[in-house]
Amino acid sequence: MTTRFELITTSSSRLWDFGWFDLSRFRVEIASPEQDDWPGVLRAFLADPISQRRFCTQPDPWGAVCGHHGPFRAETMAAEWFRPIARGELGLRMGTAFEEGKFDGPPSAEQQRPIWAWAEDVESRGDRAFELAAPLDVGVRVEFADMVWFVFREYVAVAANGREFSIAVIGYD
Numbered sequence: 001m002t003t004r005f006e007l008i009t010t011s012s013s014r015l016w017d018f019g020w021f022d023l024s025r026f027r028v029e030i031a032s033p034e035q036d037d038w039p040g041v042l043r044a045f046l047a048d049p050i051s052q053r054r055f056c057t058q059p060d061p062w063g064a065v066c067g068h069h070g071p072f073r074a075e076t077m078a079a080e081w082f083r084p085i086a087r088g089e090l091g092l093r094m095g096t097a098f099e100e101g102k103f104d105g106p107p108s109a110e111q112q113r114p115i116w117a118w119a120e121d122v123e124s125r126g127d128r129a130f131e132l133a134a135p136l137d138v139g140v141r142v143e144f145a146d147m148v149w150f151v152f153r154e155y156v157a158v159a160a161n162g163r164e165f166s167i168a169v170i171g172y173d
Contacts, residue, residue, distance in 0.1 A: 003044040004029040007062050008164070013114045015107040019151065019172035021115050022055055024062065028163050038128065038158055041165075042079040051077070055152070055169050068142055070152050070169065076140040082130040082156055090129045090155065091119040097153040097170040118157075118168055127157040127166075 010024040028041055045051050050063040055070045069077050085093050094115055098106035106112065122129055132154035134140060151172035158165045 003041060003048075005045055005048055005050050007050070010062065011114075013111065015111050015170065016103065016172060019107065019170070021111075022169040022171070023114065023118055023166060025164065025166045026050075028165065030163070038162060039079045041162065042082060042156070046074075046077040046079060055171055056173050070154065070171070071141050072134060073140060073142055081132055081134050083133045085129040085131050085155075087126075088123065090122055090157075091116060093131055094119055094153070094155060094168075094170065097151055102150060102172075115168075115170065118166070122157040122166075126160055128160075130156045130158075132156075 006027040006029070008025040008027055010022070012020050012022045015021055026045075028045075030041065046069070049065060051069055052064055052066050052074050053062050053070070054060050054064070054066055054068050060066060067074050151170060153170040155168045156165055157168070
């Protein structure tokens, strides 16, 4: 028996002119007690075809056999790239996406509303939050990544019971 993942919901909203905030929730069925740890679950998710998705303006569905997880080659993704975010810091970390230096200003307050609502929800539930901190090594990115994904910030929040998690992506392409 393997760890299984079920997509519960997914939504996408616009940021800037060609940016987006993508939010998806997954249910986790853990195969065995020894896999009942978040790094193990994340490793299983990244190895599962369901984790493949391009995350562009018109995102393909989760599990699209595209060989990508955003700007990264799916086979290079590693659970160790997701760094814990201290409690109370999620909103601050997400806000740094708007300081990329490529923009005249942040998205409108209305466009940002779903981001802050999610961060507040994660904090109020006491979920554990993580931020993707991929290595700068060119070998982990898809060939045309720098020409498509000008901003790609990914965050994961794990429910206290470990049986559900959400993935939030702020992107601009």
